Amino acid sequence: MTAALETRIAAEIAARREALIALTQDLIRIPTLNPPGRNYRAICDYLAARLEAAGFTVELIRAEGALGDSDVHPRWNLVARTEGTRPGDCVHFNSHHDVVEVGHGWSRDPFGAEIEDGRIYGRGACDMKGGLAASVIAAEAFLAACPDFAGAIEISATADEESGGFGGVAYLAEQGRFDPERVQHVIIPEPLHKDRICLGHRGVWWAEIETKGRIAHGSMPFLGDCAVRHMGAVLAEMEATLFPLLATRRTDMPVVPEGAKQSTLNINAIHGGAAEPDDDYTGLPAPCVPDRCRITIDRRYLIEEDLSEVKREVTGMLERIKTARPSFDYEIRDLFDVRPTMTDRDAPIVRTTAAAIEKVLGREAAFVVSPGTYDQKHIDRIGRLKNCIAYGPGVLDLAHQPDEWVGIADMEDSARVMALVLAELLAA
Numbered sequence: 001m002t003a004a005l006e007t008r009i010a011a012e013i014a015a016r017r018e019a020l021i022a023l024t025q026d027l028i029r030i031p032t033l034n035p036p037g038r039n040y041r042a043i044c045d046y047l048a049a050r051l052e053a054a055g056f057t058v059e060l061i062r063a064e065g066a067l068g069d070s071d072v073h074p075r076w077n078l079v080a081r082t083e084g085t086r087p088g089d090c091v092h093f094n095s096h097h098d099v100v101e102v103g104h105g106w107s108r109d110p111f112g113a114e115i116e117d118g119r120i121y122g123r124g125a126c127d128m129k130g131g132l133a134a135s136v137i138a139a140e141a142f143l144a145a146c147p148d149f150a151g152a153i154e155i156s157a158t159a160d161e162e163s164g165g166f167g168g169v170a171y172l173a174e175q176g177r178f179d180p181e182r183v184q185h186v187i188i189p190e191p192l193h194k195d196r197i198c199l200g201h202r203g204v205w206w207a208e209i210e211t212k213g214r215i216a217h218g219s220m221p222f223l224g225d226c227a228v229r230h231m232g233a234v235l236a237e238m239e240a241t242l243f244p245l246l247a248t249r250r251t252d253m254p255v256v257p258e259g260a261k262q263s264t265l266n267i268n269a270i271h272g273g274a275a276e277p278d279d280d281y282t283g284l285p286a287p288c289v290p291d292r293c294r295i296t297i298d299r300r301y302l303i304e305e306d307l308s309e310v311k312r313e314v315t316g317m318l319e320r321i322k323t324a325r326p327s328f329d330y331e332i333r334d335l336f337d338v339r340p341t342m343t344d345r346d347a348p349i350v351r352t353t354a355a356a357i358e359k360v361l362g363r364e365a366a367f368v369v370s371p372g373t374y375d376q377k378h379i380d381r382i383g384r385l386k387n388c389i390a391y392g393p394g395v396l397d398l399a400h401q402p403d404e405w406v407g408i409a410d411m412e413d414s415a416r417v418m419a420l421v422l423a424e425l426l427a428a
């Protein structure tokens, strides 16, 4: 990339400061709450008009039949593409357009997009409408600075990342939208902060464990078999053997925060015995020995671990309890799993983004891996595209919190980084 192009890009980004702010505010003011999935069409229509004016060809794609899609809450996605003057690589920016519920504790209008001290406030400001706006401005600035480029730029705004991405990126990946023949580089502008490149995420395995008992009168528990006590044995065994074992496993992946560098297991829920009564029920519960108890486990595993071994560890523990505990019986059901993924540090999108961060911020990029998953899982597994990172403005800790905000200067810097990545990959 020439120094002249670099200067032109910096000027084009600076000239778009007000446009970047206005775009971010407009996006925040469309409350795309998920669940249930509100205003997905509205935000896609808004972006379609914007990107068509910038010369993109836009498609609106409904993830018909996908998990979560219905006529009341259709799962709309937008894919916009603009072609260069000659063949070359395609750089794709993928943002999710959905936001999580507002929750309590706000001191501002969650959909007001108020500005104060260089910050824009609102649900989704950081996760991730600020990143989406930065990528749109980056593309517009690059197109103005370098109309004669090779390859193509794609921008997508997709549904349902917050609820698994099945009506969003997974659907598009199944349609071949992320095939390596079509798209060569992907940046997901999630709020990892403007100086960090997120290479991937740990793996996930969710399962439900049920212990079985026999119902009887609570005054004569010896005539029944208490499933809750059996589950107590499971929890005691986890404390004694499984948690200490997981704490010894460390990954070489640069996972943040530090505590997530080890294998972890959370018990997301526990339930045993009679169902909880409705709020308006004023009576007492009935005395019964619980005949079943269930927990949902959320195991996050490392790239060095093997999923079948992760599962065997838990079933092995349950089998040990079975041999030691008379009448112990259980069932285990898989709910969901995602393989860990980590893009190579030498991958073109990683090297190019790291170099651009150094140019814009004057410091080296940091490499991180996310403790939880995001849409990269679908691009990697269904799309078979490995040259993918998350990079965008915003402070990750603010995601899903009250008074969520994104810094205007951070958005400008990331937009410049993204535009320089386009220049490096497409202007040659």
Ligand SMILES: [Zn+2]
Pocket (backbone or CB within 6 Å): 096, 127, 128, 161, 190, 191
């Ligand atoms: Zn997000």
